[in-house]
Amino acid sequence: MNRCGYSIYSSWGPRIESPQIIGQKFVQTLDELSAEDPVFRGWGVGDLSTRRNRPEAVDADMSAPPLIKARARMTDLVEGNVYRDYDTDVPDARCGYRTVAFNDFEESPDVTPESLIFSAVAGAEFDRCNRAELEVGTYRVMPSPSVSSYDVFHTALKVIVSIWRPGWACARAHGWNREAGPMPSAYEALYDGPLLVPWMAYLPRPLADGLRAPADIRVERLEDGGLIMIATPDRLDPTSADHMRRAKLLADILTERLPASYYKAPY
Numbered sequence: 001m002n003r004c005g006y007s008i009y010s011s012w013g014p015r016i017e018s019p020q021i022i023g024q025k026f027v028q029t030l031d032e033l034s035a036e037d038p039v040f041r042g043w044g045v046g047d048l049s050t051r052r053n054r055p056e057a058v059d060a061d062m063s064a065p066p067l068i069k070a071r072a073r074m075t076d077l078v079e080g081n082v083y084r085d086y087d088t089d090v091p092d093a094r095c096g097y098r099t100v101a102f103n104d105f106e107e108s109p110d111v112t113p114e115s116l117i118f119s120a121v122a123g124a125e126f127d128r129c130n131r132a133e134l135e136v137g138t139y140r141v142m143p144s145p146s147v148s149s150y151d152v153f154h155t156a157l158k159v160i161v162s163i164w165r166p167g168w169a170c171a172r173a174h175g176w177n178r179e180a181g182p183m184p185s186a187y188e189a190l191y192d193g194p195l196l197v198p199w200m201a202y203l204p205r206p207l208a209d210g211l212r213a214p215a216d217i218r219v220e221r222l223e224d225g226g227l228i229m230i231a232t233p234d235r236l237d238p239t240s241a242d243h244m245r246r247a248k249l250l251a252d253i254l255t256e257r258l259p260a261s262y263y264k265a266p267y
Contacts, residue, residue: 003180003238004187005137006148006199010160010169011262012130017123019097023074026099026120029132029163030067036155039103039116039147045070046100048081067101083124096124113137113144120164127261132164142177150233154200157228161202168262169202170195170254173236173247186244190251194260198250199236201229207257214249229253 017025026045033040044066070077083095100119104112120132134156137143146152153171161169174196176183183191190197203211205225213219218230231246238244 003142003177004173004197005135005143005175006153006171006173006236007135008133008153008157008160008169008171010132010164010166010202011128012165012167013127014125015122015130016125019078019123020075022097022099022120022122023078025122025163026078026101027067027071027074029118029120029159030101032159032163033118033156036159037152039114039152042104043067043101045074045077046081046102047077048098048100083121093123094125096121096129111141113141114147115141115143116147122164132160132166134160137175145235148235150235154228154230157200157202158222161222161226161228166202167204168207168254168258170198171200173197173199173238176238184239184244186241186248187238190244190247193251195251195254197236197238197244197247198254199231199247201250201254203227203229203254203257211253211257213253216246217249217253 030040030043030045034043047065078097078099081098081100082091082093083098084091098119098121100117103116104114115136117135118133119135122130122132124130134153136147157169157171160166172195173187174191176187176191187197202222203226208225208227211227213227213229216231218233220228220230222228229250231250232243234243236243236247
């Protein structure tokens with residue numbers, strides 16, 4: 001039994017991009033993920049244009065054409081998913097455009113233990129708005145090991161970093177399945193922090209310069225000079241004292257290297 005959910009969160013500063021460019025990056029992400037692992041298959045691309053206000057939640061009955069059909073109108077889909085003012089419903093492209101996709105949507109629109117959700121907000125002119133995320137598992141459905149493995153998340157992190165060029169990124173554990181028993185204290189202590197429970201993290205070259213990671217943190221240097229740091233090459237286990245110790249080391253590095261504004265919510 002998986003005891004928690006897992007996700008990747010990445011963000012970057014103001015970067016004005018057109019719906020066409022955002023759509024191209026979004027499709028490229030789905031294509032590269034699909035080429036790397038069979039769990040990334042059957043994508044449905046969310047059409048949020050009929051949703052009032054900010055499309056922050058995902059409804060099971062939302063329109064989600066399969067990727068094979070969405071390709072030809074990705075620019076239109078992105079334009080329709082523009083941020084809208086919460087009170088007035090007026091579109092405001094300064095806050096970006098949100099795109100979202102679900103694996104296995106062609107087979108079932110319901111959330112299952114094998115479900116993956118990839119989403120991005122891009123094109124925003126403001127700090128702490130632009131981001132790309134991958135999520136497996138919710139407070140209702142714990143993820144299957146097949147979609148929450150180290151290989152899946154390591155691959156996804158590298159794809160997201162290469163395409164979206166974030167200011168930082170982190171694969172992390174979150175949530176807790178109460179049926180698994182009490183939340184372990186070491187996990188709870190990290191979960192209460194602003195970075196949740198880090199598993200893997202990316203820092204670009206400016207934030208990684210001079211970094212000497214502890215011996216227990218595996219480090220991969222990328223072609224752009226950035227670093228991917230890994231707490232464990234296994235699935236992060238909230239009940240493992242060693243995994244939580246390593247996650248704490250990684251959290252300390254991120255807290256030291258990242259400005260607080262990078263990871264605290266904009267609202």
